[in-house]
Amino acid sequence: MTLNTKEKIFYTALDLFSKKGFSGVSIREITREVGIKESSLYNHFANKDEILESILTYFRSDFSKTLPPIEMLDAILQKSTVEEFLKAGHRNFKQFMEDENRVKMWRILQIEQFRSPLAREVILEDLFKTTIHFLEIVFQKLIDLNKIRPYNPKTLAIEYQYPVFSLLTEYTILKFDGKDTSEVETRLDNHIDFFLEIVTIK
Amino acid sequence: MTLNTKEKIFYTALDLFSKKGFSGVSIREITREVGIKESSLYNHFANKDEILESILTYFRSDFSKTLPPIEMLDAILQKSTVEEFLKAGHRNFKQFMEDENRVKMWRILQIEQFRSPLAREVILEDLFKTTIHFLEIVFQKLIDLNKIRPYNPKTLAIEYQYPVFSLLTEYTILKFDGKDTSEVETRLDNHIDFFLEIVTIK
DNA sequence: ATTATACGCTAACGTTCGTTAGTTTTAAAT
DNA sequence: ATTTAAAACTAACGAACGTTAGCGTATAAT
Numbered sequence: 001m002t003l004n005t006k007e008k009i010f011y012t013a014l015d016l017f018s019k020k021g022f023s024g025v026s027i028r029e030i031t032r033e034v035g036i037k038e039s040s041l042y043n044h045f046a047n048k049d050e051i052l053e054s055i056l057t058y059f060r061s062d063f064s065k066t067l068p069p070i071e072m073l074d075a076i077l078q079k080s081t082v083e084e085f086l087k088a089g090h091r092n093f094k095q096f097m098e099d100e101n102r103v104k105m106w107r108i109l110q111i112e113q114f115r116s117p118l119a120r121e122v123i124l125e126d127l128f129k130t131t132i133h134f135l136e137i138v139f140q141k142l143i144d145l146n147k148i149r150p151y152n153p154k155t156l157a158i159e160y161q162y163p164v165f166s167l168l169t170e171y172t173i174l175k176f177d178g179k180d181t182s183e184v185e186t187r188l189d190n191h192i193d194f195f196l197e198i199v200t201i202k
Numbered sequence: 203m204t205l206n207t208k209e210k211i212f213y214t215a216l217d218l219f220s221k222k223g224f225s226g227v228s229i230r231e232i233t234r235e236v237g238i239k240e241s242s243l244y245n246h247f248a249n250k251d252e253i254l255e256s257i258l259t260y261f262r263s264d265f266s267k268t269l270p271p272i273e274m275l276d277a278i279l280q281k282s283t284v285e286e287f288l289k290a291g292h293r294n295f296k297q298f299m300e301d302e303n304r305v306k307m308w309r310i311l312q313i314e315q316f317r318s319p320l321a322r323e324v325i326l327e328d329l330f331k332t333t334i335h336f337l338e339i340v341f342q343k344l345i346d347l348n349k350i351r352p353y354n355p356k357t358l359a360i361e362y363q364y365p366v367f368s369l370l371t372e373y374t375i376l377k378f379d380g381k382d383t384s385e386v387e388t389r390l391d392n393h394i395d396f397f398l399e400i401v402t403i404k
Numbered sequence: 405a406t407t408a409t410a411c412g413c414t415a416a417c418g419t420t421c422g423t424t425a426g427t428t429t430t431a432a433a434t
Numbered sequence: 435a436t437t438t439a440a441a442a443c444t445a446a447c448g449a450a451c452g453t454t455a456g457c458g459t460a461t462a463a464t
Contacts, residue, residue, distance in 0.1 A: 163364035
């Protein structure tokens with residue numbers, strides 16, 4: 001786990017940007033932390049913007065690996081109950097967000113969303129759109145399998161996922177102050193239970 | 203509607219902070235826009251931080267006026283259907299957010315949430331907690347009136363409100379780029395309809 | 405052994421930053 | 435008409451900003 005200089009710059013910038021925002025962090029601050037002179041940073045990144053860009057791009061490709069590929073869905077959905085499937089997804093996502101670097105990237109997205117068109121694109125396309133599209137397919141398949149009630153699959157996707165996003169916002173803020181997050185986690189469990197109660201055919 | 207200098211500074215800072223973030227805006231930029239010298243600004247605000255503080259404080263008191271007082275609830279709830287009540291709340295909130303200054307304040311909250319403890323407090327306490335608490339009381343009363351099904355009122359509050367927060371996040375980003383928001387607005391309507399379908403006693 | 409490349413360094417560039425001291429103008433109160 | 439207070443101004447402070455030019459050295463390829 002020894003990092004080369006470029007990686008050190010990357011993770012130091014990730015940490016600082018996520019606390020103070022891009023404009024609130026100077027090249028000097030980053031290089032001081034890394035232990036090199038300001039000028040040396042430019043051997044690794046063309047300029048300050050490129051550091052942020054590399055962070056956002058990294059998050060993009062990282063996040064794209066979290067959802068299972070759609071061609072594997074049929075196999076998965078047939079052999080598990082709705083409850084098992086949703087709770088497994090929940091565990092996956094929780095695990096994904098337990099990596100503190102991912103939490104930092106999430107924070108940067110929030111902070112930079114109005115300064116960086118790329119950040120906005122990642123939020124709208126990669127987080128919202130991709131997730132909702134994936135879930136829409138899942139729920140359509142579950143309806144076809146007669147495992148859940150035939151509500152509009154897109155509505156179901158939104159009803160399921162959007163509370164999760166808000167809970168994540170709350171979770172991230174609490175975590176930032178080192179506060180207790182157990183209540184938010186309970187709420188997330190309650191949300192999943194409530195959703196299951198609504199859609200399950202009894 | 204003619205503004206004095208202090209108000210001009212306030213609204214100029216509001217606009218710039220909401221686009222570039224607190225650290226991304228300089229005193230020179232604000233005063234240039236207002237049409238005064240940098241030093242003159244200090245006749246109205248002690249320092250840069252105090253400008254942001256005044257914006258957050260203003261939002262706080264402004265937002266606190268949006269929810270109807272709890273002592274008026276019984277009267278309102280008895281003479282209207284659940285649907286009327288929720289849709290009226292929706293209209294109120296929409297109207298509240300049509301004021302572009304409020305959208306700017308919302309953006310600042312997002313941008314500054316990890317730099318400013320006050321911003322975090324406003325998000326957690328004033329936006330999340332207060333809203334959920336209000337809705338919890340509403341749903342409890344509706345259950346007592348036998349107007350909705352007896353789910354856990356807090357769960358209902360979250361199921362109702364948290365998708366709204368996420369939709370608002372999406373809405374704000376789309377608005378920022380001048381993109382079409384009609385789909386998000388439709389989704390919000392769908393969400394309310396879905397929620398009504400779930401909780402209404404038929 | 406020589407050459408090339410990667411990557412650190414020193415030093416500095418011109419600009420901008422938040423803020424202050426001190427002074428003049430403006431307009432209302434006496 | 436004089437006093438007073440608010441709010442504008444000029445000028446500047448030291449510090450920090452992102453970035454560049456140029457140089458030294460270590461390592462790896464020829």
